[in-house]
Amino acid sequence: MGQHHDHEYKEYVAKLIVEEGRVAREVAYELEIPSTTIHRWVQKYKQKVQAAKEPSEYVTPSELEKLKKEHLKEVEKLKEENEILKKAMHIFTKNQG
Template structure:
């Protein structure tokens, strides 16, 4: 009947452990066969959890960048609401 999604859920610690093993030299193919996780999934976790060097020398992960973008959008929305409220109260 084709490929079925098994719906396995892995916790963050497990994902980070796999990424650490990959970064320490283990192959994605070896990790895939040992832990039963597809190579595509391992590469996605590596992309998500591997640190990115910034200009100031600090590191950040793609997951942290996504969270910061969400927070920035929420704060921008709150600012727009406050600006509109100030304009309403300034007229009174």
């Protein structure tokens, strides 16, 4: 009798193939899961994504890197704006006295 994997695991494996561009056959070999099983998981995942059209609660490594980069850009922008406001505040308070 075959192994049973939970939904999160199946979705993660499917995301590796669909979104990370991994080869299903290689992933199947690495995880010791029949490639037909993985192809079925990928089909179900694609159907789910097609129906939902919203992001999953699980993030692949490339998605995580993309989010980190976006976050860092936003933090840098906010730091720069904060410095500008500090300088403006200094100028306005200096002219008050």
